[in-house]
Amino acid sequence: MSLSAYSRGLVAVSAATVALSTAGLMTRLVSIDGPTLLFLRGTIAGVFLLAVLAVTARRRIIADFVRLGWPGLLICATSAACAVLFIGALYTTSVAHVAIIFATCPFLAAGLGFLLLGERPGRVALIASGVAMAGVAVMIGSGEEGTLFGDLLAFAMTAMVALWTVLVRRYPDKPALPCTVVSCFLSATVALPFATPLATSSHDLLVVLGFGVLAFSLGFLLLTIGARDVPPVESALIGALDAPLAPFWVWLFLGDVPALTTLIGGIVVLAAVVGHVLLARNAPVVVAVPSIDR
Template sequence: MSNNAKGLAITSLGVLIMSLESLLVKLTNIDTITFCFYLGIFIFISMAITLIIKEKEEIKVITKKSFPILIACAILMGSSNFFFISGIKNTSVANVVIIFGTSALFSALYAYLIYKEKVTKNILIASTFMIFGLFIIFKDDLGLGNMIGNIYALLAVSCFSLAFVFLSKHININRIALTATVGLYMAITSFILSDSLIIDLRTLGVLLLMGLLVNPFARVLMSNGTKYISASEATLLMIIETIMAPIWVWMFLNEIPNSNTFIGGSIIILTLVANSLYTLKRNKVKSI
């Protein structure tokens, strides 16, 4: 198996496992703050143990280099998790993951505003179609209760994309340390904001599964897989989550997205696929 094929396989498996997270959130009936406290604790434990066992020397490096940007990215990604979970608890999983799929749009905007990076023509065209798709998803939710879920999803993708732009400029930041810091931030913030952290054993089991296995395992696979494939290939594979997350929830909880989500989501997904394929083709031509 070639390195590229290995990268595609490993990353695809990581994204497929990550798509289960939305279902696990839906399986709990606790509030977002309590959920994030336990999830943050379990993510921190799993990542801190991994860091100590495998990359002990990195701990010294982290405290000397790029510490401020690591903290900033951890706050942004932790906040993204808060908003993402809040979104899932307030609207359909399909709405949230499709809105989150527009991260390329937000990343291009932030990269232009912060680093003055030129926005390519294909991103401008793709953004137009994605905005149109978002409008279709939103138009029947205006004034309704689940519009708040859509707003949470927009805040989630906005925070995540900003963190991604910073990380693209600071590639030496240790991703395991970053994930551990994200978990610690979530746990501390939730502890401060929460009135009660009491949960039942069933919910604790779901959170253990998500925090100790699904979340870290998916991200380790994705982190290793993306060493062998291009960014555009990785972006294309992320569409697996956009498609599979609503399918898992439909299979186990019978949550069916409305027609506008199907129409708007199809426009966004097809746009993402077309843009990723175009980028792949363009990069191959350049390398010849």
């Protein structure tokens, strides 16, 4: 892996994490139910990204979708499952709980990356993951009440994100934009039988439109592109920034003040991620990616 490719992946994954961390804020700004939000977000994002694909790919658009194959469809199904579980968790437990649980993703990604890709995470990444987990432990003491069902959905979502990260890394030849388009429409299709989009107010529709295009569409696309050049444990470690960012957006725009332990834990997670990024150049991860059938 060249340094330039790693750097580009690092920037893409970091930017994607910031964008996607606003999902919790979106659920607090609307009054619609979870399935309706999932349907609208998936449909809006899918249409927007399909239009982008039509402009950028033009005559290659059909060929790009054909290139997905079974591995690409597996990536699409996994990311769609992530979206369904994510929205479900946000509606059944607190934003902080979802973010805190998601911060455990580096451990799952490291294990899956080792089992499926043969990637051995470096010492720096493992230490940083441990520090991030310590920050998560501090944040759990924030006193926010969640629900067992919602927390289980958040854990399932975290596991699916870890699997998705490894799959994208395992099959880097699969086109990112078509993958994201299919994923959006899959999640919308799953939600449709339970959704009531015609009852959505103009305010809620505008909120979902803004988040669906600017946060979800562009964020998920950047994540899909960046995950190709960043090992799963590092990609998931950067994603742990969602833990301090998600409650931060809710505080910034809605005035919900996080508990002191949440702030302290968020700072610890942030320090772990920044420290890892700064030290990774001197302690790169050894990557051994199996040959890919093309």
